[in-house]
Amino acid sequence: xxxxxxxxxxxxxxxxxxxxxxxxxxxxxxxxxxxxxxxxxxxxxxxxxxxxxxxxxxxxxxxxxxxxxxxxxxxxxxxxxxxxxxxxxxxxxxxxxxxxxxxxxxxxxxxxxxxxxxxxxxxxxxxxxxxxxxxxxxxxxxxxxxxxxxxxx
Amino acid sequence: xxxxxxxxxxxxxxxxxxxxxxxxxxxxxxxxxxxxxxxxxxxxxxxxxxxxxxxxxxxxxxxxxxxxxxxxxxxxxxxxxxxxxxxxxxxxxxxxxxxxxxxxxxxxxxxxxxxxxxxxxxxxxx
Numbered sequence: 001x002x003x004x005x006x007x008x009x010x011x012x013x014x015x016x017x018x019x020x021x022x023x024x025x026x027x028x029x030x031x032x033x034x035x036x037x038x039x040x041x042x043x044x045x046x047x048x049x050x051x052x053x054x055x056x057x058x059x060x061x062x063x064x065x066x067x068x069x070x071x072x073x074x075x076x077x078x079x080x081x082x083x084x085x086x087x088x089x090x091x092x093x094x095x096x097x098x099x100x101x102x103x104x105x106x107x108x109x110x111x112x113x114x115x116x117x118x119x120x121x122x123x124x125x126x127x128x129x130x131x132x133x134x135x136x137x138x139x140x141x142x143x144x145x146x147x148x149x150x151x152x153x
Numbered sequence: 154x155x156x157x158x159x160x161x162x163x164x165x166x167x168x169x170x171x172x173x174x175x176x177x178x179x180x181x182x183x184x185x186x187x188x189x190x191x192x193x194x195x196x197x198x199x200x201x202x203x204x205x206x207x208x209x210x211x212x213x214x215x216x217x218x219x220x221x222x223x224x225x226x227x228x229x230x231x232x233x234x235x236x237x238x239x240x241x242x243x244x245x246x247x248x249x250x251x252x253x254x255x256x257x258x259x260x261x262x263x264x265x266x267x268x269x270x271x272x273x274x275x276x277x278x279x
Contacts, residue, residue, distance in 0.1 A: 036240065039233045046226060055267070059274030060219070063207055065200035068193070085190065092183035099176060120187065128190045131197045139200060 031094050038087045045084040069137035078132055085128040093121040167253045175232050178225035185222055216275035220268050227263050231256040 054060055071077040096117055104110040163169070195203040209215065235252045239245040245252075 036237050039230075039237065043230045043234065046230070050223060050226070050267075054219075054223075054274075055270050059271060060211055060216075061274065063210075064204045065196060068196050068203070088186055089190075092179070092186055095179045096183055099180065124187055124190045127194055131194045135197055 035091060035094060038091045042084070042087050042091060045080065045087065048080070049084060069135075072132065072135050073137045082129065082132050085132070086125060089121055089125050089128075093117060167250045171232055171235070171253050171256075174228060175236070178229040181222070181225050182229060211275065213276055216272055219275075220264075220271060223267055223271070224260075224264050227267070228256070228260050231259050231263075 053063060072081070097114060100110055100113045100117065104113055165172075192206050193203075195206050210219065232253070235249070235256050238252060239249050
């Protein structure tokens with residue numbers, strides 16, 4: 001007489017103990033991976049941002065409207081800042097989401113804090129994106145064109 | 154000879170404190186980021202509005218604040234790379250403690266260089 005012994009647990013895990021395939025899918029794993037991937041890219045983007053804006057030339061004293069206009073007249077810096085905005089905001093929002101989940105014990109408190117967090121994140125990401133793409137580096141103020149080497153005469 | 158209980162508060166060593174530091178610096182950076190996107194957005198309002206608000210970053214007190222912010226960013230960046238090494242490098246967990254000391258050493262060197270340059274630019278002259 002032979003008896004077949006099933007492989008332990010394989011395919012027989014009760015649904016409530018499964019780590020994937022639940023209602024949230026593998027969102028948490030994707031979020032975990034995103035933190036690491038975006039983190040590496042952000043180190044490069046932010047260190048570059050700080051170096052170019054604060055360490056070169058006159059440093060912080062050089063920063064004014066013309067400085068920003070000069071950078072965003074170049075698609076390279078537009079893309080750099082756009083990538084930095086999106087990655088940093090998503091990275092930071094996910095980090096704060098984790099902290100809320102850790103410390104807010106009441107379900108309703110967690111839900112409220114995360115609603116505020118997501119609303120703030122959406123507003124900031126959209127605002128920043130809009131500013132980068134609709135920005136005019138050569139505005140005319142009171143009928144006078146602002147001088148800038150990158151502006152058409 | 155029984156010794157007195159040391160108390161029940163968990164005081165993990167390098168691992169826990171680096172985790173605490175990573176959280177605190179992360180939150181600080183996040184709130185600055187919100188403000189920083191808002192102040193930069195003023196370029197869309199008017200050149201005067203932007204230049205006026207950015208002028209607030211150019212006083213000696215703010216220079217110290219900026220140095221503190223960069224200190225938080227540099228720690229978060231280097232410790233973040235350490236976390237990635239712990240997660241993905243075969244020997245990462247074994248050497249996590251040594252890697253934290255490497256993070257702190259790199260942090261000190263980077264911050265010395267940054268502070269000297271940034272503070273001499275923002276406090277000196279002008």
